[in-house]
Every structure is written in structure tokens, then in C-alpha cells.
Amino acid sequence: MSDTTIKYEFQYSSAEHQADTAISGMWLFLATEVLFFGALFLSWIYSRHWNQAGFDAGAQQTWLAIGTINTVILLTSSFVYSVGLAFIRAGDSRRLMQCCVLAWLLGAAFLILKFGVEWPDDIEKGLLPGPGFSIEGPLRGGAQLFFVFYFFGTALHGLHMLGGLGVVGWIIRRTRRGDFSPDYHTPVTVVGLYWSFVDIVWIVLYPLIYLIGRGP
Amino acid sequence: MTARLRELSLTLLLLFVLLAIEFGMAFLPLARSLRPLILIPAALMVCVVGSVFMEARQGPVIVRLFIVAGLLWLAILLGLGSLDPLTRRDYYLDWTMIPGPAKPSATPPVPAEVR
Numbered sequence: 001m002s003d004t005t006i007k008y009e010f011q012y013s014s015a016e017h018q019a020d021t022a023i024s025g026m027w028l029f030l031a032t033e034v035l036f037f038g039a040l041f042l043s044w045i046y047s048r049h050w051n052q053a054g055f056d057a058g059a060q061q062t063w064l065a066i067g068t069i070n071t072v073i074l075l076t077s078s079f080v081y082s083v084g085l086a087f088i089r090a091g092d093s094r095r096l097m098q099c100c101v102l103a104w105l106l107g108a109a110f111l112i113l114k115f116g117v118e119w120p121d122d123i124e125k126g127l128l129p130g131p132g133f134s135i136e137g138p139l140r141g142g143a144q145l146f147f148v149f150y151f152f153g154t155a156l157h158g159l160h161m162l163g164g165l166g167v168v169g170w171i172i173r174r175t176r177r178g179d180f181s182p183d184y185h186t187p188v189t190v191v192g193l194y195w196s197f198v199d200i201v202w203i204v205l206y207p208l209i210y211l212i213g214r215g216p
Numbered sequence: 217m218t219a220r221l222r223e224l225s226l227t228l229l230l231l232f233v234l235l236a237i238e239f240g241m242a243f244l245p246l247a248r249s250l251r252p253l254i255l256i257p258a259a260l261m262v263c264v265v266g267s268v269f270m271e272a273r274q275g276p277v278i279v280r281l282f283i284v285a286g287l288l289w290l291a292i293l294l295g296l297g298s299l300d301p302l303t304r305r306d307y308y309l310d311w312t313m314i315p316g317p318a319k320p321s322a323t324p325p326v327p328a329e330v331r
Contacts, residue, residue, distance in 0.1 A: 020275070020276045023275050023276070023279065024275070024276055024278050024279055024282065027275075027278075027279045027282040027283065028282050030282075030286065031282045031283070031285055031286030031289075032286075034286040034287070034289075034290050035286070035289055035290060035293060038289075038290045038293045038294060039293070041294065042293060042294055042297040042298070045294065045297070045298050045301070046297065046298070046301050049298075049301040049302065050301065052248045052249070053248075056248065068235075068239060071235060072232070072235070075228065075231050075232070075235070075265075076228065078265060078269050079224060079225075079227070079228040079231075079269065081269075082224050082268075082269045083221065083224055086217060086220045086221060086224065087217075089217075089220075090217040192269075192270070193270055196265055196266075196269045196270045197270070199265060199269075200262050200265055200266065203258050203261045203262055203265065204255075204258055204262065206238075206258070207238060207242075207254050207255055207258050208255075210242075211238065211239070211241070211242035211254050212242070212251045212252060212254050212255075213251070214242050214243070215242075215243075215245065215246065215248075215251065216243055216244070216245050
């Protein structure tokens, strides 16, 4: 990275120092996010341990096809963004733009499927915990706990996705303005870290919600 | 550039293979307590995304420190948090063996809120 062509703030000794600080800062933020979601995963361990049959009865009511399609969508979105990063490193900002737009559209498709199709269907089937919960019998309590985890976990992840769409949109705008080059693309790298992290959270949530409780 | 694109494409393929394995495992006749083993392919997918898409092996050394710290504290959180449910043992009381006037006729299940 050439310091003669790239501007950097006064508190850094070089442009590379500034880039390293930004990347390290994002990793530190992601480390705190790991603990944030860790509490959610712990709640799954604790609640399922005491209510295995009820939890599994709840999991069997989830829409497996949408969960699986959404996993494929997010993995592809993360891949496409990484390809865009490779393109800007090679100096092709037009391809970066195309990749970012595609990654954004895939992220939006995830949210539409999750909150525009799956959630309304779940609510219509009476799976929202409360007095109108549709699963009756001895497994009702455990199944309700599962759906508390399901709605809370997917809502938290969805909020992170919304934030991700916001920052990917910001990268698209800056790319259109011609802000990035092979020498300067730190924001693209930093946003890519966040976008892949949101993907990682879903990789863990997917089996917890859709697969573990779904036996033969 | 081409090498990086090939690496990314192979990584996506590997992720899809792991997803297929994970999906298939969900339909194996595993005991309820063994079903969390389905998380193994998911853990591998997390490692693959972290190392290739997020390039965790590159960047400043402090990045690796943050990753290790995050995983260490996650292990402590999940480990200590799971200690109670995974090690607690329930002792069911046979009420009919206890002397006294009022006895339920059979051993009642332990209420969930007590457990």
C-alpha cells in the first residue's frame, strides 16, 4: 500500500496502520457479537435439555424448505461479496459494484422469505407463543419455549441482516462514487467481515431451529 | 485473481457439500441426546467461512488474538452455563416409602418449575 497516494488521519503513522486498525476494530466488535449470540445459544442448550420432546415437537413445525433455501442464499451472498473484494483488489470496481448489488439482493431475498413468507405462515398456524398457541398436550410448554427461541433468535439475526444491508448499500454508493481502488478498499474489507459474520450466525441457527429436532 | 476466484468457488462448493451432509444427518435415526452431533458439519462450515471468506489467517496479529479471545469466552460462557443442566441429577422420591398420614398413591413426576 502506497502512503503517497492514500490519505490517512493524523493519528495513524501510515495508511496501512489505518487499514489494520479498522480491520482489527471490526474483529474486536465481532468478538463481542460472538458473546452476544452466545447467550442465545446457551438458552437453546438449557431449554432443550429440560424439554427435549417439546422442543423437538416445536422444531418439527418449522418450514424446513425455506430455512434450507435461506441458508443457500446466505452462503452464496457471502461468496459473491468475497468475489467482489477480489475484483477491487485487482482494480475492477465495476465488478465490485455488480457483486455488491447481487449480495444485497440475496440478503433482501433472505429477509423477504423469512419475514414476509415464513413468519406470517408460522403465526397463521398458531405457533406464536401465548394463549393462542396451537400445540396442545404435555409437549405444549416445551414447544412454546422452542418458538420463543425461534422468534427471538430469527428476529435478532434479522436485525443484524438489516444492518448488513445498510452497510452493503453504503459500499454500493461509495463504489458508484469511485471511492475504491486496489490501494484503498478498507471499508469493503471491513463490511465483508460483518456480512460473513451474519452468515456464520445463520449457519449455527439453521441446525438449531430446523434440523436437530427433526428426526425420522 | 484467477487463483483467488478458484479458491472462493471451491469453498462455496465445499460449503454446499457440508450443508448437504448436515441436512442428511437430520434424518438419521439418532437418539435425542445425540442429535446435537448434527452441529459438527455446521462447526466445519463456520471454520471454512472464517478462514476463506473472512481471511482470518491474514491481517494483523491482533486479529488472531481477538478471534482466540472471542472463542475462549464463548467456550467459558457455554461451558459454565451448561454445567448445571448437563451434570444435575434428579432423584425421584418414592412417596409411598415415607411414613406419615397423607401419602399420594403413586410417585408424582417432578414439576418442571422445580427442576
